[in-house]
Amino acid sequence: MxxxxxxxxxxxxxxxxxxxxxxxxxxxxxxxxxxxxxxxxxxxxxxxxxxxxxxxxxxxxxxxxxxxxxxxxxxxxxxxxxxxxxxxxxxxxxxxxxxxxxxxxxxxxxxxxxxxxxxxxxxxxxxxxxxxxxxxxxxxxxxxxxxxxxxxxxxxxxxxxxxxxxxxxxxxxxxxxxxxxxxxxxxxxxxxxxxxxxxxxxxxxxxxxxxxxxxxxxxxxxxxxxxxxxxxxxxxxxxxxxxxxxxxxxxxxxxxxxxxxxxxxxxxxxxxxxxxxxxxxxxxxxxxxxxxxxxxxxxxxxxxxxxxxxxxxxxxxxxxxxxxxxxxxxxxxxxxxxxxxxxxxDLEPAITERPGAVALDPDRLRGRVELRGVRFRYPDPRTLSGTFHGDRFGESGVRIEDEPTDDERSAEPGWALDDVSLVVEPGQLAAIVGPSGSGKTTATYLVPRFYDVTEGAVLIDGHDVRELTLSSLADAVGMVTQEPYLFHGTIRDNIAYARPGASPAEIVQAARDANIHDRIMSFPEGYETITGERGYRLSGGEKQRLAIARVLLKDPRILILDEATSALDTETERLVQEALERATRSRTTIAIAHRLSTIRSADVIFGLEDGRLVERGTHRELMALGGLYKRLYDEQFSREPHGRRHCDSRRADVPL
Missing domain, CATH: 1.20.1560.10 (ABC transporter type 1, transmembrane domain)
Structure with a gap:
């Protein structure tokens, strides 16, 4: 069949x-x-x-x-x-x-x-x-x-x-x-x-x-x-x-x-x-x-x-x-x-665990992340596991066809990432910057295998992520997204989702580290407060800090931050930034941010444009280089009020 x-x-x-x-x-x-x-x-x-x-x-x-x-x-x-x-x-x-x-x-x-x-x-x-x-x-x-x-x-x-x-x-x-x-x-x-x-x-x-x-x-x-x-x-x-x-x-x-x-x-x-x-x-x-x-x-x-x-x-x-x-x-x-x-x-998942997959040992995991010659194109929705325009799969049916050759694939347009190679060493804070649509989020989605590379490889501690067990990979990588998802339930349940067996004290400590405990206690029902569907009863900053508390409770070795401080007011951004500073300690962190003031202290900054890696270096090096990063930085700071210019406490000595 x-x-x-x-x-x-x-x-x-x-x-x-x-x-x-x-x-x-x-x-x-x-x-x-x-x-x-x-x-x-x-x-x-x-x-x-x-x-x-x-x-x-x-x-x-x-x-x-x-x-x-x-x-x-x-x-x-x-x-x-x-x-x-x-x-x-x-x-x-x-x-x-x-x-x-x-x-x-x-x-x-x-x-x-x-x-x-x-x-x-x-x-x-x-x-x-x-x-x-x-x-x-x-x-x-x-x-x-x-x-x-x-x-x-x-x-x-x-x-x-x-x-x-x-x-x-x-x-x-x-x-x-x-x-x-x-x-x-x-x-x-x-x-x-x-x-x-x-x-x-x-x-x-x-x-x-x-x-x-x-x-x-x-x-x-x-x-x-x-x-x-x-x-x-x-x-x-x-x-x-x-x-x-x-x-x-x-x-x-x-x-x-x-x-x-x-x-x-x-x-x-x-x-x-x-x-x-x-x-x-x-x-x-x-x-x-x-x-x-x-x-x-x-x-x-x-x-x-x-x-x-x-x-x-x-x-x-x-x-x-x-x-x-x-x-x-x-x-x-x-x-x-x-x-x-x-x-x-009968739909076959595109992301599967290969026979003989290796489980990452959490006690020996260093957290080195490498993208090696990565090329990636998002699949056409019409050629996924079915024809999902609404619910039209049943009307059309599917049949396996030959995959395109390497030459055919190379000739096709639309690469989200094109020959990207980069390394984030254990414990580093790495930032990825670039204009919208440059492939920043795509690059981070390849690390936990939300998608598989079309060509090249993504490695953690030298292991191709496709050769790792899905459960150990999921345990190793945590993520805070730009729009954190909260389900309809209590604040306690939303935080504990990362680790259902966590004790009340561990949940409270995660909330304290995320700068949200005091705010939670100001609610009449405290940790039993209902968040509402998708967290609509909470503000954007509160949802973001709850998401940070959740990932802190998970305690992953590799942390991905996707626009985690965008669209926040100055005071809320400060609280979130302090929480993120705690979250990134002793972890390999990959941060995406349009607001460049939040990542000036990064150990290494990668600049992506049109899916290609065009530059890398520290804030000072890239400013001196005068390329993509400096252009984005100058454009942003020419628009923002001076009150928005602040540094992350990890490396507050970095000059403008």
Whole structure:
């Protein structure tokens, strides 16, 4: 089966995932519950066997107890036993049904939970590029809507199929035993019905896929528009009405698809139900012809008990047949949803841990960082693991293609980094400067393997980061970003996220070192204060210092600071800068800053422009060189008030 890769071409969903591929995978979901499924099958067979006895008891009531065919009077003793049996069977089947329903519900919901957990775990392994190219709402829709859409298949459908199949088989055999002639009449149109049902099922699959994609779009709109950022943006630009209009249009499309899906096959089922409804009347007519010998197949021996038993069986046959047809359509609909789920599960993360990967020893880690001949290009969102314009992956499919040659790659434009080589020695504070879009953040993202280099290598203590275990690399590298992310929870939980087992004293110490403890204690609820979604209840400086506290609690050997003091007022910047000064002690630190006053004391400064390393040196050396750094420095300080010119305390002796 073709598997999603970083280079794709379009395929239809059926070419990518046929039923022959999906059904075995669905069966594997149920494999851990084989024992419970076996009990369900035993219960189904037992229930069907008991129910198949009822028509024969009915025939015995008429032909042996009430109106004996030998001409004797009614036999009340036999009638009592037969009635007792007819009453006992429904009681027994009801009790079996309760246990069967409990087992099927347990198995189905457990399998669905496994599927949802596997999908969430797999998404956690996906590279950063996947999430930058895919709408969050689309991902949430796969986890919530698609998995919920297959609930019925996993909880009820399999049992319904088995139960009705056994019931239909038992009823069919019993009907043949009673009268094969009447059985032929009952089932004469079944081949036509099955053919029509398959055509309806294929249409339902296509509609189900379109419906789920529309639902994904609605979920994405909701996630974007109703988030704190989305609401704020709409209010600032007075776009609330257009957001409502966008949602209403998506909602109308979803409604049309739901109605179309609900109505697909209704005419077919109306015809089938009509045929089944008039069949008993036809049975009576044919029975009359058989009794009078008008049909060549009739021998005049059909009894009233046999006719009553046959029509009873006919009713028992028709309902399971209708249910099987409906369930078959549900299964085909659910297969479309399973394909969407498996499409995500089959995405192969671009960032993986290689066999035999080496774990960094935290006690021996020095923190030397080197970029050696690095070239990097961001992947095109259209050629990632799927086509993620909204949630369009399922519609297109993917196929592995040959990777471009080195010559082809070199001829392509758009390098974010081009032949960059630099070294940051253990314990150094290294700064990366350059105009916007020069590749500063890109260079730092390669160190913790948020992305892998296209060419060259990134090394930590001489180890290529691609040869390291992901967990040890994550432990070694910490980052404070320009826009720190805080989840909706308490301040304590947000800090402790870096090290869940940290003691209260360690959390407080990290907050003190980040210059945020006193501010936290000024809140009525202290460390139990709720931050709000994305920390919107806190100021920018407070969020930044909480992020610093979090990374201090983690205590990484290598620290990356990405624009950590931008857009802050002077006093807040001073507090953050003091916190950063503590954070950088005895650590290898790579700092990105547009505000050059914060990095003048760096041990080494690297200048990037258009993805290339154009200069390196100390503040004094680069100012004397008169290149990129001096130009940026002069431009910035010609615009900033004198009050902004201050030095970091690490090397306060550095002159302007």
């Amino acid at each position: 073709p598997r999603p890769s970083s280079t794709i071409t379009h395929l239809s969903p059926d070419e990518l995932y046929g039923n022959q591929d999906v059904l075995p995978r669905v069966a594997r979901l149920l494999r851990p519950y084989r024992a419970q499924i076996a009990l369900v099958l035993v219960a189904v067979v037992a229930s069907a066997a008991l129910q198949s006895l009822v028509p024969f008891l009915t025939r015995a009531v008429f032909d042996d107890a009430l109106f004996p065919i030998d001409g004797g009077g009614a036999r009340l003793h036999l009638l009592a036993w037969l009635v007792a049996g007819m009453c006992a069977i429904p009681i027994a089947t009801a009790l079996i049904g309760i246990g069967q329903n409990w087992l099927t519900s347990t198995v189905g919901n457990s399998a669905m939970a496994d599927l949802r957990g596997d999908l969430f775990e797999h998404l956690q392994k996906m590279e950063l590029a996947f999430f930058t190219a895919t709408k969050t709402g689309a991902i949430q829709s796969r986890l919530a809507n698609d998995v919920a859409g297959v609930r019925t298949v996993l909880t009820d459908t399999a049992t319904t199929i088995v139960q009705n199949s056994v019931t239909v088989t038992a009823a069919f055999v019993s009907m043949v035993v009673l009268s094969w002639q009447l059985t032929v009449l009952t089932l004469i149109l079944m081949p036509l019905f099955i053919t029509l049902q398959l055509r309806v099922g294929r249409r339902r699959q296509r509609l189900a896929r379109r419906t789920q994609e529309s639902l994904s779009e609605m979920t994405a709109i909701t996630e974007e528009a109703l988030s704190v950022s989305g609401i704020l943006l709409a209010k600032v630009f007075n776009r609330s009405e257009s957001e409502v209009a966008r949602y209403r249009e998506a909602n109308r499309r979803q409604t049309r698809l739901q109605v179309e899906q609900a109505m697909t096959g209704r005419t077919f089922f109306a015809v089938v139900q009509t045929f089944f409804a008039i069949t008993p009347a036809l049975i009576y007519l044919v029975a009359g012809w058989m009794l009078t010998g008008s049909l060549p197949v009739g021998d005049g021996t059909l009894t009233a008990g046999t006719l009553v038993a046959f029509t009873t069986l006919q009713g028992r046959l028709q309902m399971p047949l209708l249910q099987l047809m409906r369930v078959s359509l549900d299964v085909q609909t659910s297969l479309a949803l399973f394909r969407r789920i498996f499409e995500y599960l």
